[in-house]
Amino acid sequence: MAELTGRALIASRCAKFFKNGDFVNLGIGVPLMCVNYLPEGVELWLEAEIGTVGSGPSPSWDDVDIDCIDAGGQPASIIPGGSVYDNETSFMFIRGGHIDAAVLGTLQVDQEGSIANWTIPGKLVPGMGGAMDLCAGVKKIIVATDHCEKNGQSKILKKCTLPLTGYQCVTDIVTERCYFEVTPEGLVLREVAPGYTVEDILACTEADVIVPDKVGVMQ
Amino acid sequence: MLSKVVSKEEALSKIHDGQTIMFGDWHGEFAADEIIDGMLEKGVKDIHAIAVSAGMPDQGVGKLIREKRVKTLVTTHIALNPLARDQMFAGELDIEFCPQGTWSERIRCGGAGLGGCLTPTGVGTEVENGKQKLTINGKEYLLEMPLHADVSLIKATKADTAGNLYFHLNSRATNSTMAFAGDFVIAEVEEVVEVGELGPEEIHVPAPIVDMVYVRTGEKRPLCPMWQRAKAKAEAKAREKAEGGNK
Numbered sequence: 001m002a003e004l005t006g007r008a009l010i011a012s013r014c015a016k017f018f019k020n021g022d023f024v025n026l027g028i029g030v031p032l033m034c035v036n037y038l039p040e041g042v043e044l045w046l047e048a049e050i051g052t053v054g055s056g057p058s059p060s061w062d063d064v065d066i067d068c069i070d071a072g073g074q075p076a077s078i079i080p081g082g083s084v085y086d087n088e089t090s091f092m093f094i095r096g097g098h099i100d101a102a103v104l105g106t107l108q109v110d111q112e113g114s115i116a117n118w119t120i121p122g123k124l125v126p127g128m129g130g131a132m133d134l135c136a137g138v139k140k141i142i143v144a145t146d147h148c149e150k151n152g153q154s155k156i157l158k159k160c161t162l163p164l165t166g167y168q169c170v171t172d173i174v175t176e177r178c179y180f181e182v183t184p185e186g187l188v189l190r191e192v193a194p195g196y197t198v199e200d201i202l203a204c205t206e207a208d209v210i211v212p213d214k215v216g217v218m219q
Numbered sequence: 220m221l222s223k224v225v226s227k228e229e230a231l232s233k234i235h236d237g238q239t240i241m242f243g244d245w246h247g248e249f250a251a252d253e254i255i256d257g258m259l260e261k262g263v264k265d266i267h268a269i270a271v272s273a274g275m276p277d278q279g280v281g282k283l284i285r286e287k288r289v290k291t292l293v294t295t296h297i298a299l300n301p302l303a304r305d306q307m308f309a310g311e312l313d314i315e316f317c318p319q320g321t322w323s324e325r326i327r328c329g330g331a332g333l334g335g336c337l338t339p340t341g342v343g344t345e346v347e348n349g350k351q352k353l354t355i356n357g358k359e360y361l362l363e364m365p366l367h368a369d370v371s372l373i374k375a376t377k378a379d380t381a382g383n384l385y386f387h388l389n390s391r392a393t394n395s396t397m398a399f400a401g402d403f404v405i406a407e408v409e410e411v412v413e414v415g416e417l418g419p420e421e422i423h424v425p426a427p428i429v430d431m432v433y434v435r436t437g438e439k440r441p442l443c444p445m446w447q448r449a450k451a452k453a454e455a456k457a458r459e460k461a462e463g464g465n466k
Binding site: 075126135 | 245247296316319320323327340341344346390396442445
């Protein structure tokens, strides 16, 4: 298999966090791409905020049911054994600590594990949807993000400057360049993507980074 | 058993300017489309809306926003309706953003006789501004207040004449919880059946909770505008590919 890069590499690395049978919520975009890279023998229960346990792949237009949709309102399917609920019960799963992991995209994330992904005041106001509840209730919050803005600015900061979605809740940060574990001491550089060096990562990251003796290769 | 099946005019007679109305839906899918169209025609305005999102400009509550009939909106997400954002920036629409689990639970509180709920969601963010914070067993929670409406306007797949409601797959969405949190509950349905045809386990909202049932007269299960556009795009792409392959 060709070496993965960019967003495919992010999705592939995030997918390695999951164990067979995990109950997981994946955000729209790169997070949802994780399902394409699950390690062999790993099957997940995917949760969708609208109230699905066991979301399946997008159906073809011949197979759509107008009453089966995903969190974004697009056509969806439900795997055998899956089930449906009202929106309120969906958040019992999320806030009640029943979900093992969530993968979220972001605008900013910082070395204390705080995340800001719901608004740029005066410019971008999509609203927070279910993201704040995921941050409050899910044990493992994995951030899947480009390392830098288009203008080259680091998205991994000492402290978020945008309004927060969650305070000190992120456990792992995966970018196309590296994987950081968020620890009480700060960000620990665990793996670096092929083509990058530890020095490259330090140069493009605003946050303080702890470099352990052994840094692995991200795959 | 008393029949709650009414005409569109009877349903609309309960909807007035200035009311607080809950709109059950998901981005304008699973919405009471025919009654919403009736509200547009009737000219209902100054609505205080509660809906999970601002819908889309041509879907659900989004249509009322498009025509500037909505004054305030308590919601979780408006990304699919740029008109809501424009009206908010222009000071025409007052939007209160609420985390979705909190929003949902506030509605449940409104329907369950609770004075509010304590949630960890939003602690440490600007959502906690102006709210009471309580520490329980060492963990911080925000006190969130109930949401209640004059009218809950919901959509179900099927009703019986007594007002029992059944929802197919995801269409339950925000509809069933809202049924409990409105003083007056109007359900638009695709189909009505006789009492007894819906079994006890198929009934998601029981008859005593529902005041009126309106049965769609137009297309029962139309593809929503967002899907119509997506499907047309996919078909055009497939045609292009086929033609390209014939060259």
